[in-house]
Amino acid sequence: MTIQAVQTRGGISARAAVLAYVVVCGLVLLLMMVFGLLMRLTQAQWIDIQPDLFYVIMTMHGAGMVGIAGLCGATVMWYFVRRHVPVTTGIFVANLVFFLIGALLILGSGFIGGFGAAWTFLFPLPAHSGDLWSANAAAAYMFGLLFIGVGFLLLHLDIARGILSVYGGLGAALGVKQAFGLAPESEGPPPAVAASTMALIVNILGILLGAAVLVITLVNLYVPSFAFNALAAKNMIFFFGHVFINATIYMAVIAVYEILPVYTHRAWKTNQAFYLAWVLSTVFVLIVYPHHLLMDFAMPTWALVLGQVVSWLSGLPVLLVTAFGALTNVYRSGIKWNTAAGLVFVGAAGWAIGVIPAIADGTIEVNSFMHNTQWVPGHFHTYLLLGTIAMFLGFLTHITPRSNNAWAPTGFWLYVVGGSIFVLAFLTAGAASVPRRYAVHLPSWLPYDRVGSIGAALVVVGVLILVVRFLVSVTSAAPEEAGA
Amino acid sequence: MNNNGRLLLIAGAWLILWLRPLRIALEGDMAVHMTVQVPLLIGLGLLLAVSIRGQEPHWLAEADWLGIPGIILVIFGTSFWMLPRALDSAVADPWFDAIKFLSLPLLVGLPLGLSWRRMPPLGRAFIWANFIPKLGAIGGLYLAAPTRLCAYYRLDQQATAGWTLIVIAVALGTLWFIAAFVGWPPQHAAARPPSRDTGSKPGPPLLALPPPYASSR
Ligand code: HEM
Numbered sequence: 221m222t223i224q225a226v227q228t229r230g231g232i233s234a235r236a237a238v239l240a241y242v243v244v245c246g247l248v249l250l251l252m253m254v255f256g257l258l259m260r261l262t263q264a265q266w267i268d269i270q271p272d273l274f275y276v277i278m279t280m281h282g283a284g285m286v287g288i289a290g291l292c293g294a295t296v297m298w299y300f301v302r303r304h305v306p307v308t309t310g311i312f313v314a315n316l317v318f319f320l321i322g323a324l325l326i327l328g329s330g331f332i333g334g335f336g337a338a339w340t341f342l343f344p345l346p347a348h349s350g351d352l353w354s355a356n357a358a359a360a361y362m363f364g365l366l367f368i369g370v371g372f373l374l375l376h377l378d379i380a381r382g383i384l385s386v387y388g389g390l391g392a393a394l395g396v397k398q399a400f401g402l403a404p405e406s407e408g409p410p411p412a413v414a415a416s417t418m419a420l421i422v423n424i425l426g427i428l429l430g431a432a433v434l435v436i437t438l439v440n441l442y443v444p445s446f447a448f449n450a451l452a453a454k455n456m457i458f459f460f461g462h463v464f465i466n467a468t469i470y471m472a473v474i475a476v477y478e479i480l481p482v483y484t485h486r487a488w489k490t491n492q493a494f495y496l497a498w499v500l501s502t503v504f505v506l507i508v509y510p511h512h513l514l515m516d517f518a519m520p521t522w523a524l525v526l527g528q529v530v531s532w533l534s535g536l537p538v539l540l541v542t543a544f545g546a547l548t549n550v551y552r553s554g555i556k557w558n559t560a561a562g563l564v565f566v567g568a569a570g571w572a573i574g575v576i577p578a579i580a581d582g583t584i585e586v587n588s589f590m591h592n593t594q595w596v597p598g599h600f601h602t603y604l605l606l607g608t609i610a611m612f613l614g615f616l617t618h619i620t621p622r623s624n625n626a627w628a629p630t631g632f633w634l635y636v637v638g639g640s641i642f643v644l645a646f647l648t649a650g651a652a653s654v655p656r657r658y659a660v661h662l663p664s665w666l667p668y669d670r671v672g673s674i675g676a677a678l679v680v681v682g683v684l685i686l687v688v689r690f691l692v693s694v695t696s697a698a699p700e701e702a703g704a
Numbered sequence: 705m706n707n708n709g710r711l712l713l714i715a716g717a718w719l720i721l722w723l724r725p726l727r728i729a730l731e732g733d734m735a736v737h738m739t740v741q742v743p744l745l746i747g748l749g750l751l752l753a754v755s756i757r758g759q760e761p762h763w764l765a766e767a768d769w770l771g772i773p774g775i776i777l778v779i780f781g782t783s784f785w786m787l788p789r790a791l792d793s794a795v796a797d798p799w800f801d802a803i804k805f806l807s808l809p810l811l812v813g814l815p816l817g818l819s820w821r822r823m824p825p826l827g828r829a830f831i832w833a834n835f836i837p838k839l840g841a842i843g844g845l846y847l848a849a850p851t852r853l854c855a856y857y858r859l860d861q862q863a864t865a866g867w868t869l870i871v872i873a874v875a876l877g878t879l880w881f882i883a884a885f886v887g888w889p890p891q892h893a894a895a896r897p898p899s900r901d902t903g904s905k906p907g908p909p910l911l912a913l914p915p916p917y918a919s920s921r
């Protein structure tokens with residue numbers, strides 16, 4: 221391949237690029253988790269942060285976490301998919317550069333410009349700041365998102381190019397024929413290829429719509445009389461946001477397919493059900509986003525009904541084949557558990573468990589009560605923190621040179637136990653009608669916040685251990701490994 | 705068709721488009737102006753590129769590295785003629801219209817035809833991915849505009865133009881997606897990796913990356 225020839229002659233090696241990704245992901249994750257902890261401590265009234273700063277932190281935490289979850293997923297996806305299709309290291313690196321520029325713009329918009337309209341930048345809120353932030357600050361945020369979007373667009377297009385060159389069409393790479401029994405299962409694509417195909421299909425569509433609404437928002441910031449239809453804008457934003465955050469899971473789940481088999485010494489089974497699940501989830505993820513608009517009475521009823529019904533089904537196909545596959549892969553395999561295998565297994569479990577309260581919330585009846593309670597951060601932190609991020613940390617531990625293993629189990633248990641406490645505190649508070657996105661909490665809500673803070677602190681320490689362990693062993697292993 | 709015949713055809717079509725009755729008919733409606741006349745003029749430039757591709761000076765082909773300079777010219781050209789102001793002036797002033805008639809084939813269609821083949825697949829896909837949402841966003845802005853943006857077009861024409869752009873954007877996006885989904889026969893089908901190969905062989909993973917994909921040759 222000419223591209224690879226160019227890559228090896230000059231430029232950054234694939235190994236260095238993956239390293240850079242993991243380091244950035246680890247550090248940004250930690251920073252964003254500290255932001256989360258600060259919010260929790262504020263709600264618990266153990267520290268004092270003024271509401272305007274709270275909302276800046278909330279915006280930075282939301283945007284930063286969603287972005288970094290995408291980057292974590294991209295790391296896992298690229299690492300494994302490049303074994304099956306030709307990809308360009310330069311583009312992979314370009315995505316990281318775009319991400320860093322975008323992240324700086326976003327952090328600047330918040331901590332310098334005071335932008336605090338939440339990561340969902342709901343139209344036309346960015347233009348109505350009540351003097352808390354300027355149009356320029358809001359624009360910096362929008363440009364930050366655009367940069368990150370361009371990077372991901374390039375990355376997905378490059379992987380698409382590689383996939384098309386080997387499989388001919390995205391349908392074949394998704395295993396559509398296998399899904400409907402039209403071709404033998406044994407000729408289907410490997411899981412990493414099917415998952416990358418799904419992720420690129422949904423994410424490219426999401427980014428295209430997101431870019432359009434960002435441009436419109438930018439114009440509205442400077443020429444407020446351009447009054448785009450707010451409901452249409454909300455639809456586009458949530459299509460983009462829903463798709464992007466879901467795609468993080470579908471990229472990160474490749475870690476489960478690739479890493480568990482290493483320790484169970486059994487290949488991951490890709491059968492007809494597996495392919496059918498990926499095909500169905502591709503469609504569902506795209507059409508389910510109206511569940512974010514269940515409170516918008518102006519939405520056509522059919523769209524809301526669609527959002528509700530598909531919510532019950534959306535994640536399920538891939539979730540079921542993954543959870544079931546993980547169980548059968550592990551069952552009686554004689555696996556010797558270690559931190560990496562444990563984390564990816566927890567990732568599959570956290571995803572499965574987190575979807576249950578999510579489905580409840582996707583039901584119109586329940587949503588009318590739960591929508592603005594901490595039930596919502598409760599369920600999405602379950603499948604993001606204990607799902608996506610657990611899968612990524614499993615990957616990080618998997619590729620950590622095995623030098624100092626002593627700390628890894630400690631990090632693992634702090635993460636899992638702390639994470640469970642943290643999400644349960646959100647969920648129980650939500651069930652008790654504690655609202656989400658409140659900087660100041662009533663005295664009767666404080667117990668939940670305090671328990672949640674303790675859980676969050678344990679998570680931060682756990683991640684710190686895993687990331688520092690990675691950094692230390694990489695720097696000490698670097699000399700011998702350099703030739704690899 | 706031989707080359708001279710094609711050049712004659714291009715010149716003839718260009719002149720016909722310039723004929724006053726046809727010009728007025730096509731420019732009378734904003735949507736038709738934007739989505740029929742402008743693409744036709746660009747198309748003439750594309751045809752021209754096919755005719756003169758053989759005679760393209762070597763230095764130009766060299767300078768147009770990966771087609772990037774050419775495509776940037778195209779982006780500026782198309783962006784300019786998407787502005788309501790520019791369209792308005794073209795209707796008002798025949799000289800301005802003449803600039804449009806020259807610039808769209810020569811500064812948009814021609815470089816597009818020459819540079820497109822020099823672009824790597826990723827670059828082409830990236831251009832599509834930028835063009836489609838841009839078209840949609842501009843359509844959306846036409847709908848959102850509080851007033852008439854053009855002196856020569858009514859508000860309802862502006863709205864029609866907005867919807868037309870959005871419909872075209874959606875249609876292009878859908879077609880693009882279908883093409884990629886159905887795809888074309890694999891370039892090196894023989895190189896298809898053994899499936900069911902779930903991957904990482906047991907053993908210490910360390911930081912050594914697994915070997916990348918390589919087409920077996
Ligand atoms: C130690 C880990 C974490 C802590 C302590 C934490 C804490 C918080 C807190 C306190 C909130 C605001 C809750 C409220 O509305 O009252 C929040 C919101 C949020 N978090 Fe986290 N979080 C953590 C990890 C994560 C992860 C891993 C992700 C995603 C990958 C994430 C994504 C979000 C998002 C998207 C919001 C919504 C922001 C909004 O309402 O606009 N968080 N988090």
Ligand SMILES: [Cu+2]
Nearest residue numbers: 462509511512
């Ligand atoms: Cu959603």
